[in-house]
Amino acid sequence: MRVVTWNVWWRFGPWEKRRHAILAVLRELRPDVVGLQEVWATGDENLARWLAEELGLHWTWAASDAPQRWQRRNGETDVDFGNAVLSRWPIADREVLRLPSAARYEDGRLVLHTRLDVPGGPPVPFFTTRLTSDIDASAVRCAQVRELVGFVARHRGDGPYPAVITGDFAWYEHRDSDAKAADFPRPEVVPLVDAALVDVAAARPDHPDTADVRHLLAYFLTRQGRYDAALEQFRIVDGYVDALPWRYWTDPAAVYCGWRDRAVRGARRR
Numbered sequence: 001m002r003v004v005t006w007n008v009w010w011r012f013g014p015w016e017k018r019r020h021a022i023l024a025v026l027r028e029l030r031p032d033v034v035g036l037q038e039v040w041a042t043g044d045e046n047l048a049r050w051l052a053e054e055l056g057l058h059w060t061w062a063a064s065d066a067p068q069r070w071q072r073r074n075g076e077t078d079v080d081f082g083n084a085v086l087s088r089w090p091i092a093d094r095e096v097l098r099l100p101s102a103a104r105y106e107d108g109r110l111v112l113h114t115r116l117d118v119p120g121g122p123p124v125p126f127f128t129t130r131l132t133s134d135i136d137a138s139a140v141r142c143a144q145v146r147e148l149v150g151f152v153a154r155h156r157g158d159g160p161y162p163a164v165i166t167g168d169f170a171w172y173e174h175r176d177s178d179a180k181a182a183d184f185p186r187p188e189v190v191p192l193v194d195a196a197l198v199d200v201a202a203a204r205p206d207h208p209d210t211a212d213v214r215h216l217l218a219y220f221l222t223r224q225g226r227y228d229a230a231l232e233q234f235r236i237v238d239g240y241v242d243a244l245p246w247r248y249w250t251d252p253a254a255v256y257c258g259w260r261d262r263a264v265r266g267a268r269r270r
Helices: 015-029 047-055 068-074 138-155 190-202 210-223 227-237 252-269
Strands: 003-007 033-042 058-063 080-087 091-098 110-116 124-130 164-168
Touching: 003 015, 003 164, 015 047, 033 047, 033 058, 033 124, 033 164, 047 058, 047 080, 058 091, 058 110, 080 091, 080 110, 080 124, 091 138, 110 138, 124 138, 190 210, 210 227, 210 252, 227 252
Parallel strands: 003 033, 124 164
Antiparallel strands: 033 080, 058 080, 091 110, 110 124
16 A cells, blocks of 8 residues: 655645645655645635545545634635545545644644545555644643544554554654653654664755754754764754754754754763
């Protein structure tokens, strides 16, 4: 099964041109199933439906019940947003879970669950979601993940296929207002950092996201006490500070230098 997950960025930026670019990429990839986040719909027009019709796929979508926060950001009060699924196979069933939030961040985040009627077997449980993206909303995201995990457990069924979970998880834990020092070297976090190291080593040096990933790795590796590996990432980025996570602080250069110095001191102690 070829799976694509894509946050299509609602109606921000040059959305009219972007939807044709999205279509072109999906035509090239020829996925079996696509999880879409930040899908827009207005009147009789829905981005997911348009993509499905152009690609000859089945589709379903679920709209936020509280889109006002998004609409105010873009000045389009009649445009909905939500999650969608496109599928090569019929969609046998669907269910929506409203995720928890807080008044400050309320914008109707949800999980869309579908069962894909694949030939020759029981349906495949498929999920797509978009978690709260505010940088300082770590506690909200943690609550949303707990609800997501429970929802998946209740709906994965007893068939032979694992649940497929897609989405934009907006996990800005490098801005760790709620994280504790002991959270970073946890056994479920270290393999994720290791996987990111492998990915960035294989990425094109000129990829637009490479700098951000290396800076994040430098930060996480330092927090994990892996100082030599952190210093290697700091050496490669060579003092550039307009990147994640530093740019979320008032003085990015000072924060960057502070963590780099901590990595240097840690490596010297070894």
